[in-house]
Every structure is written in C-alpha cells, then in structure tokens.
Amino acid sequence: MKKPFDIVRLHHVEVTVTDLDRAYDFYVHGLGLFETARDDTHLYLRALEDANHHCLVLTKGEQASLNHIAYRVSADEDLDELDRLFTKLGTKKKWIQPGEERGQGRALRIQDPGGLPVEFFFEMEKAERMLQKFHLHKNTKIKRIDHANCLITNIDEVYQWYSNHLGFMTSEYTVKGYGEDEKMWAAWMHRKPSVHDLALISETGPRYHHTGFWMDDAKSILDACDHLAAMGYARNIERSPGRHGTSNAFFVYVRDPDGNRIELYTGDYFTNDPDWEPVKWHLDDPQRATFWGTEPPVSWKTEAVLVQDILTGILLEPKPLTPKKQETV
C-alpha cells in the first residue's frame, strides 16, 4: 500500500519580520545562519549542512507571522499527485510558479485543516555547503532545520488528516483527561525518521509556536546562549536550556527581535522502525515538558505568532479551544 507520493521532510519555513537589518543581525550574526540571497524584502538563509538555497526565508512585513511551512517531496510528479489529492479533499490550494519563491521550482500551497499555510515543492537551487568549512562557522552552529511546531484547535481532525492522507507517522503524543475522558492533546509527527517534522499542539489556533533547528550537541546549544547573550540578546533567550521529556531532546528557546520563536534542538532518536509504538505522555506528567522538572515561562505557554491565509496573506484570526481555553502548553 505504497503512497503515490513521498514527502521527504520539513525543508524550510518563511516567517515575517518587521526590520530586515535587525533580523539579519539576529539570524546571521546571532544564530550563525548563512545568507544565500537578499533583496529589499527577503532574506534567504541556510544552515551548515544545507546544500540548497534556503531553510529559512525572512520576509518584511507588519508583524511577526508564519507565511508558510514547506515540505520537500521526492519527485516532481509527486506535486501533481498532491494536487489531485487536495482537489479531492476540497483543500484550499494555490500553485506557486518556479522562481516565485526565489531559488525554488514550482510549489503547491495549501491551508491545512488546522488552518496552517503549508507548501510542497521538489526543486531548489543548490548553494555552497558549509559543513566542513569549520573556520567559517560562527559561534552558533545550526546544522539544519528540524521541525515546525503548530497550535491548532482541532487536533483529532488534523492528526487524522496528516496520518491518513499525507503518510505522517507518530513518534510520541500527549493525552489530556483520564479514562473515558482521555483525548489527544498533542502529537509529534514525522516523515524523516526523527521524532518530528511537525508537532501539533491543542491551543488557541491556528498559530505558529516555533521552528526547531538541529544542532550537534548540548554544548553547542549552550555556546549559542553565551554568544547571543554577549551580543545583547539575553532577553531573547525565553526558556532556559533543558531536556524535554517528550522527544528526549535537549533544547533552548529563543525569540527573534519580532517575537518569532526558534528552538535549538538536539538528541532525539531514530523513529522509522515499522513496529514503532508511539510514546504516550499525560499532560499532567511534570517531566513531560521538562524532564528535569522546571516549568516553561508563561510567555512560552501563551505566546505564538499568527499564520497567513495562503491566498490573501491576511493573518487568520485564531480561535480558542472549546468549550474553554486550554492554558497549559
């Protein structure tokens, strides 16, 4: 029962910033990403491992927001298969022409059932790979993009959609309530065999919580904190380094000057064995969010950026979870 298309991995995201020069300082000097290209309204960045044009696009806008999350597919014709699928499903969609996103071939954008703007593409221009040019690495050494973490209000629907239609697998999930009242609260879903390409969290949504980037080890994440703090970005380090229960990853969370959130992340595990049984956590488990027991700050639990309508670019008005707002992320 092979899928007629193959989504390889989360490949890049595009987010909005209000000041490109300020963003340049944060992302290039602070996070050590490399500039591939720049124009008046966009900055195209790549990480140490990247052999392609960008894993992050920063676009000038009125406020921090998510423009789109992009998955790479394994063949150009997969895009046509996806187009047929979305037509069948009645998904809001739109083709992006080659070059419309700089360096990228044709792409298909949709609004997923949770309201998230999502893109699929196959072709991208090559760029110089910096992996072994260690002398050109900065003090923050991001190797690649890892995952997108999204807030939605209808997890049962969205979870089924990614599982059944797009072939996403689940590495871990969190439930809320007990016994008959137990229901899914969050899911870590993947195409590449890591813990996730996509995390779905039940919260006021659609909103975009953070983009996760892979680093080699915990020490590299601590070095990033020192570097950012010395640059004057101490207040941008929102949540202290720690170990997640869910995913087992070591992390730190930082906010860019506009509030877009970045996770520096390492240490998860291989997830592609065919008999993998998703790890189940309960929302009440104190080691779920931080294995070492400390609580995230309030801002981390409550703040996230709005997401764009793929057709109009207008920011979608988020809706609270019903019947009442769930406050604990």
Add this chain to the structure above:
Amino acid sequence: MKKPFDIVRLHHVEVTVTDLDRAYDFYVHGLGLFETARDDTHLYLRALEDANHHCLVLTKGEQASLNHIAYRVSADEDLDELDRLFTKLGTKKKWIQPGEERGQGRALRIQDPGGLPVEFFFEMEKAERMLQKFHLHKNTKIKRIDHANCLITNIDEVYQWYSNHLGFMTSEYTVKGYGEDEKMWAAWMHRKPSVHDLALISETGPRYHHTGFWMDDAKSILDACDHLAAMGYARNIERSPGRHGTSNAFFVYVRDPDGNRIELYTGDYFTNDPDWEPVKWHLDDPQRATFWGTEPPVSWKTEAVLVQDILTGILLEPKPLTPKKQETV
C-alpha cells in the same frame, strides 16, 4: 517508480566471539550495551534507544568473524518480494525460520555479490527501551547501531547491485587514480537518511571491517575511552578519536577481546534530499580518512575479520584486490 519493498535500515549484526564471558565484560560492562537474553552460545544485546530484542548478537565460535549483517524491511511481504528478486538474480539464499534467531521472525539470508552474509527480516520481539532511564545508563552510552563497514574486491559490481536492485543511495564515495584511470575505491551507502548503513571498501575481501554505533556527541565518545581504558581495555582502543573527512563523523575505533572492531560514531548529517550529489573524495586526500590529518594505525588499515558462508557457516577465504593488493584503507 517505487520499489516493491522498502529496506528501512541496518538493524543488527551477528559476530562470533571465542569466550562469551569475556565478551560480556567488554560489551556490557565496557560498551554499556544491555543484555536482552543469553544462552550457552549466544548473547543478545541492545542499545539505549532500542525498543527491540537486539542490535548485536554475539555467538560463541572458533574465532572472530561476521555471521551476518541484518537489514529491517518495512513490511513482512517485502521479504517475499526480496525472495523473488534474489531468485531472479541467482543469489545464494536461505530462509531462516521464526525464532531460529532468537526474538526474530522469519528472515531471508543471502550472500551478496561481494561475498557478505546479509539478512532481511521484518519482525522482532519488543524489549524494554532504556533511553530515558538515564540512571541505568553506564559510562559508555551507545544509542543505536549505525552502519556496517565491509571490505570487498569487486566494488563496481557490488555498488551497482545495492544501488540498482536494493535501492541504496550514496552519500559519499572515494576514487583512486586520475583522469581515465579514476575508479571507485569506496562508497558510503544508505537506506535511512544518514551517511550510511553500509560502507563498501576495496580491499582484500570479503572481510568485515567494523560495526558502527551511534553516540550522542563527541564527549560521550571520549567518556567511553576513559571508561574502557580504566577497565584495562586501553590496548583495545585501536585508533584515536578524530574527525573523518568522509562522513564528517567524529569517531573512535575499539577492538573487542577477539578482534571484532567497533566504531563509536557521531555527527554525520541528513542525506535524503532527492537532489543530493554524493560527496567525492580522492584516496590521496590526506584529510579524507582523518580530517585533522593523522594516519590510522597499520592494524586498522590491514586487519579485518572473515565472513561466514550463509549455508555452511564456513569462513570464506578472502581474495586480494587484483592486480596487486591495495594497502591503504
């Protein structure tokens, strides 16, 4: 053009040791692997991430050797497809009954065109996953098996076979000679999206060079050296820690008391982008083997264990590379 089967990853290897108690001390106390099961002639071990019965089988025998390398497939019926393929190709093969290898379902064993004993299987018993039981981890913290490194005399044939028939992709390769005399000398091939599940090296063969295991970071590899050396295994640390040019991994090589070689390995990269262009190295590049420039010891370049015939268990007589033996690994 989807394959009718899907090889997920290198899943385990079985090697021969002459003294199981001595091997237990090395692998369990020294390398920190966990015992899943043991009988008079076998020791079944798993690593920190493993949710399955074993990633390493140690079997009592007359001398160090490779019994088989095992790949996991994504569905039971893939095994039938593989059986048909090997029949068509005229590959020497044999079915292994469920339980014939403890904890494992039915499996198909073959002798590949390089002479290596290879197994395919789908089903394996579950075992307790130790990943977050940090207090039960030893000082050597191996997370999972990563790759098998094999010496063969007919790389062109073997490389084509894994590429064309089994769907292996190539992350990096090494050539020898220049211009018209240039030919492939080694290849790093993968099914999981890491640098390799299988390395093929041109050398007197068939022989088995080493099994690579993944660790979280370089520091963990250094800790393993301290731990092994303090146990009395200093002479078993064959090749000092360093950075590979090829694969970019940080490594150390150790030998078990019988001479089976283990690589502790970390720090490679994601390889599954559809437009990945394999990294090419030349055999003469001094940074190829060790990016920092130091040479491997002679034993590392010349010694490897023999491999078993899948039908008889007899150790295959290795043949030199023609016209003359290639000495530089």
Add this chain to the structure above:
Amino acid sequence: MKKPFDIVRLHHVEVTVTDLDRAYDFYVHGLGLFETARDDTHLYLRALEDANHHCLVLTKGEQASLNHIAYRVSADEDLDELDRLFTKLGTKKKWIQPGEERGQGRALRIQDPGGLPVEFFFEMEKAERMLQKFHLHKNTKIKRIDHANCLITNIDEVYQWYSNHLGFMTSEYTVKGYGEDEKMWAAWMHRKPSVHDLALISETGPRYHHTGFWMDDAKSILDACDHLAAMGYARNIERSPGRHGTSNAFFVYVRDPDGNRIELYTGDYFTNDPDWEPVKWHLDDPQRATFWGTEPPVSWKTEAVLVQDILTGILLEPKPLTPKKQETV
C-alpha cells in the same frame, strides 16, 4: 608582609540531614560521591579528585542545617597562629580534638562575625583517589568541593574581617544603590586562585545558601540532571542549568531531600594575579545572576538553611537585613 598562616582552600562542609539512608541515595547514587566511612549518625563522602577522607559530612539531625564550613591550612602551627588571632579578636572559638571529627586531626572552630560556623584544620587521613578509576565513576562526576555560599546581614563587617584578618582576596562583588548610596551587597572571596572559596550575600542571616562542587564541564552538569531526574529527583533540580554573570561559571542547583542546596559548578577562571581588579556588578544588572537573562525561582532567592552555634549546636535565629528585608538574591 606575609601572613603567619596560610589558608589553602575550602576543604569540606558538614551539613545535617534527617534520614541518612535517604541522603545516601541522593548523595552517593545521585551525586556520585564516594563513601569513605559511615556510622549510625554520620556519612563521610569524598569526590573524584579527593585523596583525603571527606569533602562532605552528612550528620543525622532534626532538620537541614549547616554544622560547619572547614578550611584547610598549610601547616599545623598555622592553627596556633589562628588561635592567637581569634583570642585577640575576641572571636567565639573552640578546639576540636583529633578524631572528634572522624579522619581529621585537631581543628579550631569559630563563629565568624556573620554568625557562620567555621573550622580550620591541617591534618586529615588519606583515602583512595578515584580520579582515574573512570570505570567506577557514576553518571554524576563531581571532582571536588569548590565553595560555600553564605547569607549574612553585616557584609561590610564580615568582608573586612575575611580580607584583613584571614587574607581572603576578592574576585568579584555586587553593589546595590547608586552614587553615594552605593554599597556592597555581595562578595566572591578566595584563598585558592579560583573565583571563590566563600561567597557572602546580604540577606536574612546567618543562613547557609549552598555548597558548590566543581565538575569538569557543562556536559557533565547536564548528565547529572538527566541522571537525577531519572532517579526520581526531578523536583530536586531547583534552578535550571545556566551561565552566571558573576564568576562566569556554568551551573545547576539541586536540593537534597532535606533541602540542603548543592551547586554543580564549572568554568570559572584563575584569580591570583597580584594586580587583579575585582569585577564589579550592579544588583540591577539582569545578566548578573544568569548571563542568559532568566530569573532564578523564588525558592532559590528566599530559602536557605539555618546554621549552628559552634558551642551549643543550637540553630541560630536569623535576622532580617535592616531597615527592611532585601528580597533579591
């Protein structure tokens, strides 16, 4: 102008715990300290580097408290010099006979001007040094004791006393207020050439805030968190790992089951150059406590254990800072 005595370093502390078995689990299994000796009411522990009997004594008592902080002197006759000094200064003091504290020669105990119970000694029994017995190290690898952090209400007096009479030097200090209102709020003082053997903080006192232990690197501190959390001590990790502005050290703070606080600490610097100019911080500097900007939890800022009267063992009643209590540590 050489001193007639030479205080070498903070050598050990004695704290009170209510349950020795529970404490054994935390300190030996959790923190990886080694038992040198034990009786019904005491547990004598040493760290990886220690060639002597103990760097920590746990004594059974009614509640967590500080029995004494002990400094080692460089010669036995230094103790007589100190005795003469304390007589001259009118300091409350008492001799401890050889063996009265197990493994230790004669010792002089005093109550310092801040109310802290302090001991000076020269001789201690040897114990097996575990430094290169790496295979016997636990997952938490504490190398040695580093410093004692004390809360007092009269820092000007206590600071002058340690500076002028005992030869302590100052590596860093914190002030409160501005201009004419500026006054010393905390001081990091040392005899060994590290940032401190003794930290003095202006707070309700006398109280004992924490004992600092040296670890080799940040990764070792993170490993300790994983190990403790997996053992069930997640709630004992009070303050997340981070970088101090003051001292530049990387740290984590844990509480033992009775509430005694331990800092795992690494990464400070050499301080013995004769022209060292103490680093000055202002209490309002957000990077002072955590260079990365996050605030310590309230418990860390407000809780500390009481200290014993050296003559009676009675816990001293702490006094608030005047005119009003200072809440920010």
Add this chain to the structure above:
Amino acid sequence: MKKPFDIVRLHHVEVTVTDLDRAYDFYVHGLGLFETARDDTHLYLRALEDANHHCLVLTKGEQASLNHIAYRVSADEDLDELDRLFTKLGTKKKWIQPGEERGQGRALRIQDPGGLPVEFFFEMEKAERMLQKFHLHKNTKIKRIDHANCLITNIDEVYQWYSNHLGFMTSEYTVKGYGEDEKMWAAWMHRKPSVHDLALISETGPRYHHTGFWMDDAKSILDACDHLAAMGYARNIERSPGRHGTSNAFFVYVRDPDGNRIELYTGDYFTNDPDWEPVKWHLDDPQRATFWGTEPPVSWKTEAVLVQDILTGILLEPKPLTPKKQETV
C-alpha cells in the same frame, strides 16, 4: 618557613617565528588569541581570561626557538629577593628595564641550571578582558596559558633547584629503571595549584618542547582541531587528541608554521593540599603518555626547539643525555 618571595604562576612565554604575518594567521585566526599590540618584530597576544598585556610574545627571528619563560611574582620587592638569591647561587642573570619588553615592568632574567631562559616580573599593563565577550570569541577558545614543558639533561639538579630555591611543588613524576636503578625521568612542578607550571623531561637539552594553554573542556579542544584543519592546518595537528595518564589532562598538540609546539589542555586537578603525595609513574607504563594506549608520533618524541642564551640571544647547543641518548618522551 615562609619564602621571602612568592612566584604566582607561569605568566607568559616568548618564542621566535620567522614570519610574523604567517604567525598572525596561525595564532590569531587559528588559535583565537587576541592581539594586544604589534610592531615590526613582535606580536603580543593574550587569551580569553587575560586582563594583562600578553601571555605570548612572538618575535621575528631566524628559526623557531624559546626566548624566555616568564613567571609572575606577587610583589615588586620579590624581584630584589630573587636577585639576591641568584647572586648567592651564582646564576647567570640580567635585569630587563621597564618597557624593554613591551607592556612589562622591570624583570629579572636568568639561565636556570638546565640551561633554560627564565624571567621573573611583577608589573604588566592591563588589557581588555574578553572572557564574557563571547560574541567576539573565535572558534578556538583558549582561556589562559597553563604550563611550559622543557627538555633537560640534568633533571636531578634542576628538580632540586626549583624545589629548594624557588618553592616549586611536585604533582606527579616519572621514573626510569627499577629498584636501585630507579631514577627520576620527568617531573610536573607547580606554583599555582594545578598539575604544573613547569614540566621537566629528561632528553637531549636544553630544548623547549611545548607551551600548554588551558581550554574549558574537551569539546573546545575538538572544535579547535576542526577549525585549524579547515583553515589548512591539518598537518600542524601533530598528536591526536587524547587523555594523558600523567596529569589526567585531555590534550591535543599542534605545531605553528615554524615548528613551535602548542598543547591545548584541560581537565587536570587541584594540587595544593599540604599533604599531597606526588603521583608516581613508570616510564614503561603504556598508559602514562596516553591513558588510552596510543603512542605519540615520532616527531613529538624527538623534536623540540632550541633555547636562547639570556645574555647573547645565541641558541644553546643541546647535549644528549649520557651515557646514551634517551629516546622515549
């Protein structure tokens, strides 16, 4: 029995290079040291912790060599005491005027009994301390100078001289021969409470083997290797990273473009307890040089730079150990 002077620590060394621009690339871009000052024939460098003008002086000359090793004393009058001592001992000596070595006050230079050029000084100009300017750190993060390693032919005499006249203590030593034939082969001596400021090794001498610099942890040393190798300095990494038996330090050895040898070093221990019993190693112990068992390369064992006569600057002709040359370092 206090000394009338107090040597604080090894503070800087001056070595000769043939090309200052080439040396600048290696030491500043490669090793991450900071330029304090430069003129046509000198480069004055400092490390991350340094609050003073230099820990390393590179001076243009005909070939790599040691100009002098400098110890800091704790008071200016200590220099007069040392002058009197050297007069009494008949030591070859010479005063250096304030500013004669840029940034430095008056200094006393001697030729020690092993033939090494040694300086004592008290005063040095301040320089900006870079410790917490993490964003200005390079990929190689040297914190401070640690030790000087010297080759001499008369260790018994030199060892007694440093011990008896200059107050050096011994942390570890190596012997050669057994029983009645046992004699000292090497000694690790210190003034600051680390394993050493000065290592004395029995070899063809006087020669200068290496300058050791402290880094925070093993990972930082590995990062330095990556950085140097990527810059084109792979062949300058002479001896692979490893753990020393003696000193317990984690190390790597690099050579500058002229052959001056640098050790990047971390992980030794506190040595100032008054009852410290020096650790004894035997030259035949395979874990002495590398705890993990691997041998240093031949160049590391046989090559070292010549040292200057303090009066003439002429390079001293080294003499072999008698009766026959000792080859194993």
